[in-house]
Amino acid sequence: MDRSGYSIGSSPSRIEDPRFLTGKAQFGDDIALPGQVFAAFLTSPVPAGRITTLDCEQARALPGVLGVFTHDDLDHLGPLPCTYADDVGLRAPDGKPMTVPLRPALVDGHVRFVGDLIAMVVAHTPQAANDALEAIVLDVADAAFVITPQDAAAEGAPLVRSDCADNTAFVLSVGDGCSVARAIADAPYVARVTVPFTRVAATPLEPRTALAAPDPETGGLTLHCGTQVPHLMRAILSKVLEIPQDTLRLITPEIGGSFGMRSNAFPEMALVLWAARHLKCAVRWTGTRSDAFLTDDMGRDVTMTGELALDTDGRFLAFRVTSVAALGAYLSTFGPLPATSNLGGLAGVYRTPLIAATVRGVWTNTPPIAPYRGAGRPEAVTCIEMAIDQAARQFGFDRVTLRRRNLIGKDEMPFATGLSYIYDSGDFSRSMDMAMTLADVDGFPARQEDATRLRGALRGIGIVNAIEAAASRADEEATINVATDGRVTLVCGSVSQGQGHETVLRQVAASVLPIDLDLIDFVAGDTGRVSYGVGSFGSRTAALAGSAVFQASQDILKQAQAIAAQMMEAAPDAVQNDGHIFRLRDTNHVRTWAQIAAAGTLTATARAATPDGPVFPNGCHVCEVEIDGETGHLRIERYSVVDDVGTILNPQIVEGQIHGGVIQGLSQVWGEMMAYDTDTGQPLTGSLMDYALMRAADVPMIATAHNPQPTLRNPLGVKGAGEAGTVGALPAMMSAVNDALATVGAKPLDMPATPYRIWQSITSSS
DSSP states (O other): OOOGGGSTTOOOOOTTHHHHHTTOOOBGGGOOOTTOEEEEEEEOSSSSEEEEEEEOHHHHTSTTEEEEEOGGGOTTOOOBOOHHHHHHTOBOTTSSBOOOOOBOSSOSSEEOSTTOEEEEEEESSHHHHHHHHHHOEEEEEEOOOOOSHHHHHSTTOOOSOTTSSSSEEEEEEEEOHHHHHHHHHHOSEEEEEEEEEEEEOOOOSSOOEEEEEEOTTTSOEEEEOOOSOHHHHHHHHHHHHTOOGGGEEEEOOBOSOOTTGGGSOOHHHHHHHHHHHHHTSOEEEEOOHHHHHHHSOBEEEEEEEEEEEEOTTOOEEEEEEEEEEEEESSOOTTTTHHHHTTGGGGGTTBOOSEEEEEEEEEEOSSOOBOOOTTTTHHHHHHHHHHHHHHHHHHHTOOHHHHHHHHBOOGGGOSEEOSSSOEEOOOOHHHHHHHHHHHTTGGGHHHHHHHHHHHHOEEEEEEEEEEEOOBSOSSOEEEEEEEOTTSOEEEEESOOOSSSOHHHHHHHHHHHHSSOOGGGEEEEOSBTTTOSOOOOSOTTOIIIIIHHHHHHHHHHHHHHHHHHHHHHTTSOGGGEEEETTEEEETTSSOEEEHHHHHHHSOEEEEEEEOOOSSOBOOEEEEEEEEEEETTTOOEEEEEEEEEEEOBSOSOHHHHHHHHHHHHHHHHHHHHTOOOOBOTTTOOBSOOSTTTSOOOOGGGOOOEEEEEOOOOOSSSTTOBOOOTTHHHHHHHHHHHHHHHHHHHTTTOOOOOSOOOHHHHHHHHHHHO
8 A cells, every 4th residue: 555645754634624624623712511610810900019908808799709719718729830940050140049939829918010810709600700800809009110121130120029139030151251252352343233032922822721620539630721731730730739640630622822831830720720629610711812911921021132253254253142031020930941041042053163141030020931932042043143244234244155154064063063052963055055046035136126216115135044952851752552453542742732743743653554644543632641741842742752653653563563473473574564464575474454453462652762962953044025115114025944854754734834933933023012111010012903913914925945954863853843933034034124224224123123113213314
């Protein structure tokens, strides 16, 4: 049988799509349990202050209300931890271990951002719960606040947390700072650039939900809740609830996008579990889009200043970066990770011999910062790429030539960068050549001239290289069980949020086993059925879960060959697999997959070990924009990307991941920004009416091509594709916008590149 239609490198149709397209998928708000009741939360109306009055008696007396709970009512419910801070040992400015203040599920008398949870109401209906919220009497004595990381870091700034000495939570320095300082001081050229990254909201398709229920048979609890890391959430929440892990089951429904935000533990998860245990019934909470803009963990919100030293020929000598990164009012589960864990990306794809970075993490009166698609990778790449552009503008170099002159060569692999990464494979020069051809960079001058002559428009192009570390954290496991009817059950610890895991991981199994995709059942996202799993984040699933599935499939195939050999009274190495048939070599003796499955138990578990180091997806992005010189209106005319994601398991899914990542990066430059009123601390972007996501009409056609350079750090040779598009899109679009502005002598612009900000830049230059 020809099984090439779903072998590695082919693009079978996504198995998941029919249920999504026909409305049969079950998202969080689609789940309903018998006797369920409803939770709602009172949130802080101010960014900072002390609660002086919190009177819940009238609310408790309303019809249908089962309970109104505040911090003092929550017996046996501990604070939410930051697991990442405990692991990496960050230090305060005085060198002592960083203070890690724990986050209470409901505030302990002080509110620290607009949206901080104050009280929980549980009622028989959503309306009754919301009516009770209105009946709570709340008074808060306002306190001074800080919103931006720059304000928080300023001398004499109001303290966000009284349990910390000041607003600086930690200072982290990496690299040889002294050598870098000397190299910069002695360099003939030094280009300096400051890049602020706006605070952004994750805006997944479905807002967060949580549905908890007691299990009368086991005495335990079950939580239905979208998360990227079910087993980690079970570990965290069982500790918060002070119960054994094996008494908590976590089931992840369909997740309409996550982008890092759902890798964190949220107070609502713990609170509905506590309420379900306390009230002995199912308790559900469904967040609204407005809730999300107040209470979800957010992304980016860091300002990076880079100094790139060059010699007279344009060769990079050293790169120094200083960052001020917002943490929010509390640490999320992985709070400091985006600002600290991917600093190695500052090397880009270049030979810069000396690199050093210092990061200052500060408390702000805003929701916590958490990983968001790329989690520090787009920031690092944007910083080095913007510094290269600045060097070209300032010292008269050609941007493309400057990059080519400093590219790491394929023949230099493995290459130890000037900071912390060792690149194992890649052909950066070829990707750049391919991308420039794909984008018709040679034809750009003519298009730019036509834009100016025919429309009076400004045309710009950005050409940048991107690289990221992926698949470096922890291991992953997969189990394959074969039933006597020949059907296969594939159990995996990674959880999909729309990436196509069910198709790709089935594909990996079917590339080894003699079975069709539709005979493989996929199980994930349920700690009651999946014994071990790390989860999906950091572009790790294809490399780690894929490798685990591949190894388990090979084990199953060996078992099947052994059974076939026993049935045919031969040695296992005398049996060969040919489609659905196991044939005794050089004979007509055969056994089918169905016969072998019926004859014995076939089961295998494989765990892909934690890699020795990360893998490095990379690529070259070319963005071309046109700006109306009178209105500042921006249009993305062309976008091209050549990626190296290693072995491509499913080209169609890889292309979808690249497209989605590119659009997410473009959208931040286009206009995404959580804006706050500086006088009141109130969020001004509280809905999708005023939070500027790109619309479909704004998105350009995206031309893609591939330059796969497989890695040897996993059996499949894959590098990952989930974040690659975003990593390159931010610098590519910023580069293109600033290139267009440079044609009229306007200064480089910071994101977001909104029409008003562009218009201001143009008019101020005239």
